[in-house]
Amino acid sequence: MLEGVEFLHAFAQALAVVALYPPNHARRRGALDDVYQRLLDLFAVDERPVFSFLGDEVVLGKQPLREMRDWEWSDRLAGIGMQRLEFDSSIPISLEELDALLDDIVARLTLRPSTSSMARQERVTGIRFGAVGVGDEPAPEEPDEKEIAAETIPFSLTEEAEAVVWVHEVLQDGGELPLMEAEAVVRSLTVAMHGDRQMMLPLLQLRQFDEYTTTHSLNVSVLSMGLAEWLGLGGRDVRAVGVAGLLHDLGKVTIPKEILNKPGTFTDQEREIMNSHSAEGARMILTSDQQLDLAATVAYEHHIMIDGGGYPSLRYPRDCHFASKLVHVCDVYDALRTNRPYRAPWPAKRVMAYIEEKSGTEFDGAMAQAFKAMMDQWEPRLTTLQVDETPPAPQPSAVPAGQAPRPPE
Numbered sequence: 541m542l543e544g545v546e547f548l549h550a551f552a553q554a555l556a557v558v559a560l561y562p563p564n565h566a567r568r569r570g571a572l573d574d575v576y577q578r579l580l581d582l583f584a585v586d587e588r589p590v591f592s593f594l595g596d597e598v599v600l601g602k603q604p605l606r607e608m609r610d611w612e613w614s615d616r617l618a619g620i621g622m623q624r625l626e627f628d629s630s631i632p633i634s635l636e637e638l639d640a641l642l643d644d645i646v647a648r649l650t651l652r653p654s655t656s657s658m659a660r661q662e663r664v665t666g667i668r669f670g671a672v673g674v675g676d677e678p679a680p681e682e683p684d685e686k687e688i689a690a691e692t693i694p695f696s697l698t699e700e701a702e703a704v705v706w707v708h709e710v711l712q713d714g715g716e717l718p719l720m721e722a723e724a725v726v727r728s729l730t731v732a733m734h735g736d737r738q739m740m741l742p743l744l745q746l747r748q749f750d751e752y753t754t755t756h757s758l759n760v761s762v763l764s765m766g767l768a769e770w771l772g773l774g775g776r777d778v779r780a781v782g783v784a785g786l787l788h789d790l791g792k793v794t795i796p797k798e799i800l801n802k803p804g805t806f807t808d809q810e811r812e813i814m815n816s817h818s819a820e821g822a823r824m825i826l827t828s829d830q831q832l833d834l835a836a837t838v839a840y841e842h843h844i845m846i847d848g849g850g851y852p853s854l855r856y857p858r859d860c861h862f863a864s865k866l867v868h869v870c871d872v873y874d875a876l877r878t879n880r881p882y883r884a885p886w887p888a889k890r891v892m893a894y895i896e897e898k899s900g901t902e903f904d905g906a907m908a909q910a911f912k913a914m915m916d917q918w919e920p921r922l923t924t925l926q927v928d929e930t931p932p933a934p935q936p937s938a939v940p941a942g943q944a945p946r947p948p949e
């Protein structure tokens with residue numbers, strides 16, 4: 541939307557001017573007038589524009605602004621906790637309020653005290669900004685979970701799920717990894733996560749066992765990006781982690797469905813085939829695109845435990861990549877909370893207890909702690925998307941008594 545793009549250009553110009561000139565300087569007033577006019581132009585086509593700054597991506601409402609891709613201010617604004625900037629035309633906004641907003645942003649960017657004469661609490665009624673868990677804006681009143689699901693998720697993720705199915709099919713047929721589509725899915729997930737008003741984690745619920753690899757890939761991608769964002773990574777890195785999460789189990793496309801969905805324990809041979817998916821996935825990713833070394837590393841390492849257990853076993857044990865440790869926690873969380881032919885889904889509380897218990901042995905301690913902190917805070921924003929009204933009946937236990945349960949795959 542042209543008006544949105546022009547407003548942002550004027551906004552950035554004004555930020556540069558505010559950083560240089562004192563209040564009431566003619567240049568500063570000129571820049572402010574320009575932003576104000578652009579805002580009025582924008583109001584003429586959108587009464588309540590909401591900008592989201594997702595690293596190098598700018599979204600207006602639900603529409604990514606292509607012209608603003610790689611806009612340098614997007615990362616900076618997100619970096620100071622302003623991932624969302626919202627204007628409401630029904631509440632009059634004064635030039636002073638705009639000036640105070642710009643001044644406040646510059647103060648945050650440069651870590652200098654704000655020169656604005658207006659106290660925060662007295663102002664900015666038609667302007668809201670912030671990010672989840674960051675900034676000092678009073679938190680908006682929390683709607684309950686049902687309300688979020690009904691009002692702020694226009695996403696079913698059906699198209700994304702279909703794209704993932706297609707990516708898997710291409711690979712199954714011996715084709716090359718369609719990277720563009722995989723990245724498009726990740727971009728789309730980041731938009732869904734930032735919703736209209738606040739951060740949320742839209743997770744898909746499994747409808748048929750066959751869909752496991754698809755829904756699991758999407759969920760691990762969402763959770764991994766949530767955790768990466770929680771840990772303060774920038775937009776580009778968050779999306780790289782999202783791609784790695786999406787592709788972590790790619791090697792499973794080579795494993796027969798009878799093994800993937802087998803109830804009960806594996807024979808040694810089946811276990812060997814199953815365990816080959818991490819190295820196989822890494823190989824597939826690397827042969828498709830050398831640039832995807834992070835995704836390949838994560839595919840290779842996501843079942844390696846912090847104490848050296850898991851698979852593939854390393855001849856010379858070494859520390860796994862940060863992103864592998866991150867995806868590992870998200871992977872196990874999603875695997876355990878999902879209904880599998882060999883295990884009923886675990887309640888979220890039990891999964892969190894498991895992650896805490898295995899912190900420092902299976903999971904990196906700091907990563908497990910961060911995941912728990914994120915879940916504690918974002919639990920109400922965890923939205924399970926029902927893709928079908930009749931989920932499969934839970935299987936109480938397909939494991940004969942006395943046998944060790946299968947680990948999450």
Ligand SMILES: [Fe+2]
Nearest residue numbers: 788789842949
């Ligand atoms: Fe896996």
Ligand SMILES: [Fe+2]
Nearest residue numbers: 788789871949
């Ligand atoms: Fe997995």
